[in-house]
Amino acid sequence: MTPAQLSDAIVATLAAQVEAGTLRLPDGVPSEVVVERPRSKEHGDYATNVALKLAKRAGMSPRDLAQALADGLAATDGIERVDIAGPGFLNITVSAGAQGKVAADVVAAGTAYGASDAFAGERINLEFVSANPTGPIHIGGVRWAAVGDALGRIFTMTGAQVTREYYFNDHGGQIDRFSSSLLASAKGEPIPEDGYGGQYVDDIAKDVLARRPDALDLPEDEAREVFRAEGVDLMFAEIKKSLHDFGVDFDVYFHEDNLHTSGAVKRAVERLTELGNTYEKDGALWLRTEKYGDDKDRVIIKRDGEGSYLSGDLAYYLDKRERGFDRCFIMLGADHHGYVGRMMAMCAAFGDVPGKNLEILIGQMVNLVRDGQPLRMSKRAGTVVTIDDLVEAIGVDAARYALGRFSSDSTIDIDLDLWARQSSDNPVFYVQYAHARLASILRNAGDLGLAPAGDDFDPALLSHEREGDLLRALAEFPRVVAAAAQLREPHRVARYLEDTASSFHKFYDSCRVLPMGDEEPTDLHRARLLLVDATRIVLANGLGLLGVSAPERM
RNA sequence: GCCCCUGUAGCUCAGGGGAUAGAGCACCGCCCUCCGGAGGCGGGAGCGAAGGUUCGAAUCCUUCCAGGGGCACCA
The missing domain is CATH 3.30.1360.70 (Arginyl tRNA synthetase N-terminal domain)
Incomplete structure (x- = not known):
């Protein structure tokens, strides 16, 4: 039940x-x-x-x-x-019988336990990270790498068809500054005033030269173009690798450049004009976003004839909708919250429903703390804390769990000392330890030739108070997953796992699972073994939703 | 000035209107003859403030206070 x-x-x-x-x-x-x-x-x-x-x-x-x-x-x-x-x-x-049956249901469902049809039939597009290819992914982008990917797994578990997408911004001024910085580094000149600094710039510049030894002999403009194209390519490959190592792979890498070269921006602007939502002023083309709740109208085509940044977003949004996504999610850091108003207005200007067809999730800032001191970072000084730094400090599992167990609405401090610790202070170890302990019991049972109860399972045997608590915890899992999807709050899964791990330890403390000494195995032993198996499955499935491994041994 | 997020135990944080507000850590006191003590049991201590809505508010609304982050024809 x-x-x-x-x-x-x-x-x-x-x-x-x-x-x-x-x-x-x-x-x-x-x-x-x-x-x-x-x-x-x-x-x-x-x-x-x-x-x-x-x-x-x-x-x-x-x-x-x-x-x-x-x-x-x-x-x-x-x-x-x-x-x-x-x-x-x-x-x-x-009744104990109705309750105990949950254990058999979990084991029967296996890796599918927790699934529901809450989002069945929905085509969901998740856009996240989307860091510019002008440097490694820094800590701000990592939060959504962990949480966005987890949300994708959760949506999939609730029946949705999910596409993960990375908006690859290879167009505009920041890229120009990046290529100028690379060029300067290659020439051994100081980095331009508004350029990018840091070791990685020198590294990438060196790599570009390795690929194109002739680059510095070219005229300035051509050289800069070589450094742009090759540099962006190298940087992007590095970003992809970092994400892959972090357990995050995207289905679509969407190049902003495409929007401008394919005429998509033009088409989007025309559509909005047909709908009567644009006008010209001061030589620029404006979108009537104020009419749809934004603070003010926004320029989409600049006086110089170039599309503004928003024009790319317009075209990109329209493109996603035309690709058949009912729900488009964009996940951004708190420093981007100012975009929400114009993006929602843009959505409405297309005749869509903001909050339904387009949803923007804002994740608050992440601070890293070591020795009780916040790690201050500066892109200019090159003291950026990257996704790789984080993984190196605490590992992928701890990093993903640490980022995933808090509400995105709250600013978090990640204490690197705490999360690197292999002890119960560290929540991810608490949960993984429970899983390893469960796996160990099952291994030991196997050595004894004892299998979990099968068709003859009598659910009423699991009548101990602690067994009831644990069974009720296991029965919650599908609801927790569905709630996490509905509220876009993957951290609920993490908290649930901690509670369930705790329920397990309490059960284990007062209910002997395996026969003692040369005791003859009974149906109760085998029923409890089934409960152990079910608990292990729930922890493994839950950790899986967060992109965290479920170790058999630790 | 305007906008967004946050304010819950000593610390880090959970609590999608419900009954006596929870967990981990820290602190104090207990529990190992056998399944992983990286565990379990017990103890103290808290909803920033004031109004409002409701049978019922940590949760919803208003105002105030405090902290964080934003407010470009940059991307």
């Missing part, structure tokens, strides 16, 4: 009573009701506030409605007891 099944049972009870004429619901029977795990054990295994919610509409007192529902529900298979508490909560106690 899972919370979802319980919700269905309650809905069915409501429907039956409406059918029988003993209950009137003018707005109809809800399709699902809130079923939660009460904090206190005295309140049963599950509780619902449905009577409190529907009382007014039904024209009954909450407690009367609760009583009517309790009578109906008590007849449901798998429900042991229904109590009415407080203002009208229904506290439901599930």
Whole structure:
């Protein structure tokens, strides 16, 4: 009996009573009701506030409605007891048999356990990282590398068709400054005032020269073009590799240059003009974003005839929509939040629905801390903390978990000393350790020739309080994944894993799994082994959603 | 000036309107004859402030205070 099944049972009870004429619901029977795990054990295994919610509409007192529902529900298979508490909560106690069955369900589903159809049929485009190829990915971009990829995995688990996309910005002034910096470095000249500094610039310049030894003999303009093309190519390859090593691979790398050369910008501008959302002023073409809630209108074609940065975004958005994506996500750092207004206005100007067809997620800043001191970084001084630095300091698993376990809305400090530690202070080790411990029990069972319970599994054997707690935790997993998808909050999965690991340790502490000494194996041993297997699967699936490994041994 | 995020235990953070607000760490006291003690059990301590909506608010609304980040015909 899972919370979802319980919700269905309650809905069915409501429907039956409406059918029988003993209950009137003018707005109809809800399709699902809130079923939660009460904090206190005295309140049963599950509780619902449905009577409190529907009382007014039904024209009954909450407690009367609760009583009517309790009578109906008590007849449901798998429900042991229904109590009415407080203002009208229904506290439901599930029978051990119905509860224990979850273990078998998890094992049967295997790697698919946790999946749902919450986003079935949705085509989702996730654009994230999209760092300019003018340098390595720094710490700001890493947050979304971890969280965006996790969100993609979560959406996939909830039935969506996900495309990960990287907007590769190879057009405009920053690239020009990058190529000038490379050229200067190759010539041994000082980096230009507004250029890029740091070791990587010298490295890339050297690599360009290795590829094109003739570059410095070319006329200045041609040389700069060589450094631009080769430098961007090398930088981009490096970025891709860093991301790949981080466990993040994109389905589409979209080059901004394409938009300008293919006429996509022109087409997008024409579309907006047809819709009456552009006008000319001061020799530039403006988009009426203010009409759609932005602070002010924005230039899309500059006085010099070049498209503005926004023009690329317009064309890119239109392109995604034309490629059939119902939902386009863009994930940005807090320093970009000022774009949200114009991007949403742009979306509306196309006749789309902001917040649905286009969603912009803002992740707050990440600070790295070492020895209690924040690592201050400066791009100019070349003291940039990159994705590779982070991985080198704490490893991919810790990095992804550290970035993934906090709400994107909160600014986070990542303590490199803490996350590098192989101890229980470090949450990722707490969860991975639980997984390794589970794997170890299963290995030991294998050595004993003991297999988890199969078709003969009697769920009612798992009747210990700690077993019930653990089973209820396992039953939560699909809801946690669905909530993480709906709220775009992968950190919920991480927190859930920590709770579940804790439930497991508590279970393990008071429930002996394997036979002691030369004790004869019983059905209880085998039932518990099934529960161990189920728990291991849930932890592995959850870690997988975060892009973190689930080690068999540590 | 305007916009966004945040303010919960000593610290780092969870808490999608529900019952007695949680976890880890830190601190104090316990628990190993056998499955991984990287574990478990117990203890103290908290919702920035004031109003409002609600049967019910850490959660929703308003104002204020504090911290962080933004406000280009740059990309």
